[in-house]
Amino acid sequence: MTTCGEFLVKQLEAWGVDTVFGIPGVHTVELYRGLPHSSIRHITPRHEQGAGFMADGYARVTGKPGVCFIITGPGMTNILTAMAQAYADSIPMLVISSVNERSRLGHGNGYLHELPNQRAMVAGVSAFSHTLLDVDQLPAVLARAFAVFDSERPRPVHIELPLDIITASAEHMRVQPRPQIARPAGAMAQLREAAAKLRAAKRPLLLLGGGCVDTQQEARALAVALDAPTALTINAKGLLPPEHPLLLGSNQSLVPVRELAADADVILAIGTELGETDYDVVFDGGFKLNGELIRIDIDSQQLVRNFAPTLAIHSDARLAMRVLLAELPTREIDANSPGAQRAATVRSQLAEDFTGWAHYRQLFDNILAVxxxxxxxxxxxxxxxxxxxxxxxxxxxxxxxxxxxxxxxxxxxxxxxxxxxxxxxxxxxxxxxxxxxxxxxxxxxxxxxxxxxxxxxxxxxxxxxxxxxxxxxxxxxxxxxxxxxxxxxxxxxxxxxxxxxxxxxxxxxxxxxxxxxxxxxxxxxxxxxxxxx
Structure with a gap:
């Protein structure tokens, strides 16, 4: 007989999962029954928080969800911090946990690893948390999870399987193809309006966040087309190379970049929360945007958080960038352009600010030399x-x-x-x-x-x-x-x-x-x- 736990492994394998992080326990051993017969590699951390952080690091490199098998109760409380970090940084993570038998849920009788409501506890650090009450629901719930990873703002998803569901028969079930869901494309009228504002800008500024991490080619072309000094969040580092004449680095909390930002007449912010840990690490509220703000984000609610936009466009970053590039003039990189000169002035000022950090620069220069x-x-x-x-x-x-x-x-x-x-x-x-x-x-x-x-x-x-x-x-x-x-x-x-x-x-x-x-x-x-x- 193929159990639900074995079928789960087959379905994950078919959908491209190649690594699972977890610590086996008496409440999850049935999830492991199918792993030795699959191509999925299992990594054993020494703490469930470590499992979550490993899955996070794996996901940031691959863009694929990091997958964890976690026991009921203490396993879930241990992984919550890792899920919270992934939730805050928009990292795809699939946490599969066990939970007590369906007949024992919510009674408070002191069963092993029992929590009053494990799903409610996890809800605040996940896109959703679901208790699987019927074996036949598994493919649909997994499809919901992968829809979050593939077409929305990616965040952790938690699916808990009662112990009697893990061992139930799934002999009648067949592996389903992975759903292909398109990412949202921005309204054409809004994107054309944005392009018109950007074409008319005298002092444009481009702010790119982690939501743009897969748009390296488009991001570099867009910066040049706008002739806009470009600041990157920590999770967007590398979208523009170090020698790029429009690059401001990740220095939005420092005075030279803040002054340039306050002076910009049109600001295009894509895939960024405009949040404190990238724009105000000195915690003084000093990052100001006085010009027209155009925001593009895959998360419609994020479009109106932190800084109110003049124009808010709900869209995948790459799709929006491609439309904008088609509406903007084609340019070549020019180190003497107005935008490049503005960026060079800021970089010169930053270099003076960084003179006291020479020992750190030496450290990184030596690492990168090797x-x-x-x-x-x-x-x-x-x-x-x-x-x-x-x-x-x-x-x-x-x-x-x-x-x-x-x-x-x-x-x-x-x-x-x-x-x-x-x-x-x-x-x-x-x-x-x-x-x-x-x-x-x-x-x-x-x-x-x-x-x-x-x-x-x-x-x-x-x-x-x-x-x-x-x-x-x-x-x-x-x-x-x-x-x-x-x-x-x-x-x-x-x-x-x-x-x-x-x-x-x-x-x-x-x-x-x-x-x-x-x-x-x-x-x-x-x-x-x-x-x-």
Whole structure:
């Protein structure tokens, strides 16, 4: 007999799922019955939060949903933080969990792993949460989930299977083809109106967010067609290459970019929330848009959040860009154009602001000199905060971290593992601090087990340095921030990793060149010289 759990695996395999992250438990073992007979790879994290972060990193690299198998109760409470980060950053994630038998739901009798209402608990961090009450409903519920991933603003979806449903017969069911659902296209009249406003603009500005991550060709053409200085959110890094004359980087919170934004007469914002963690990381409300604002987003509600638009267009980013490009004049890149000159002035001003960050720039320059195609997956730590401003790369999906949106700690290591599993041939650098690493340190064992050769660049300042400075600036006596720092190198070696402390930049480059391909390398970088002024 083919059970529902076995059929689920077949259906996921048919729809392109190649990796599942999960920790087997007594309430999910029946989901695992079909996995050994499929082509799906299973990765075992050491905590369900790690499973969610790994799925997140995998999804950001591939654009496909990261899939997790999670047990009832504690498994679901453990993964909620990872789902919240994915929800905030619009990452596709499919969380399949068990739940108690249908006859036991909602009684509060103290059954193993029982929660009063698991689905309601998950609702706030998912596009939807569904309890499967009939085996025959499974293909339709999965189709709803993939419709979210393929044609809407992607976010986590949770499907829970009661224990008696997982083991029920699905012998009569056949694998269904994956539905092909088109993304929404903007109204032509609105797009033509937008094009007219942009053609008439004297000082245009282009703001691109993570919703544009798959539009590299169109984004570069649009910036040139508009002759518009272009700012990218953290999740949009790489849409314009570092040498592009219109690029402003990801510096919307800094004064030179803010002044240019306030002076712009027409602003085109595509696939961006215009949210705090990309436009106001100094938390002073200083990012202002005084000109006409045209917003394009796949999420109709997001069109009216944070900044009220003059013109709001509900559309997929790529489809809208293609229409606009057809309505705009064709131009070639010109480093002497008015837009390029405006951008150059801002970049010059930013360079002066960044003089105190020379040690961080040296750090990234040395990494990229050895690993020019590296992908950087970060936690909330000082190298990430500085790199958000300093680093520009030549393609999207190469720089992402948890300092945006939900802003959790402990993300960097498991997300880097997921990213490496998604594209094993590209080097992956995990940027993490000593505080954040202690949130997810056991996932080193997961990486060794999966033979994942990532580089963990551990920035060690012996505590929560950024929070300590934040307290001191507010005349608060630091408390709880000077935490005990273990011997990370010894611990990492105990897990089976390679581990060294970088003595200087030359030593760092050599360590990167010699990094093993089948296990993590932890490179500890002390905040003291030679890596700080």
């Amino acid at each position: 690993l020019p195609e590296a992908r950087f997956v970060g936690d909330s730590t000082q190298t990430v905060y500085s790199g958000n401003h300093l680093v520009d790369l030549n393609g999207p999906r190469r720089w992402f971290n948890s300092s945006t949106g939900y802003g959790t700690l402990g993300y960097g290591l498991p997300a880097a593992i997921g990213a490496k599993l998604a594209e094993p041939t590209r080097p992956v650098i995990c940027l993490i601090g000593d505080g954040g690493l202690q949130f997810s340190l056991p996932e080193l064992a997961s990486a060794v087990e999966a033979k994942v050769g990532i580089v963990v660049l551990l920035w060690n300042n012996h505590g929560y340095g950024e929070i300590k400075r934040y307290m001191e600036r507010r005349d608060i006596t630091p408390l709880g921030v000077d935490i005990y720092t273990p011997d990370f190198l010894t611990i990492a070696r105990g897990f089976g990793c390679a581990a060294e402390r970088a003595l200087d930049l030359a030593h760092l480059r050599q360590l990167l060149r010699d990094a093993p391909s089948d296990r993590p390398l932890i490179i500890e970088v002390m905040e003291a010289p030679p890596f700080a002024p």
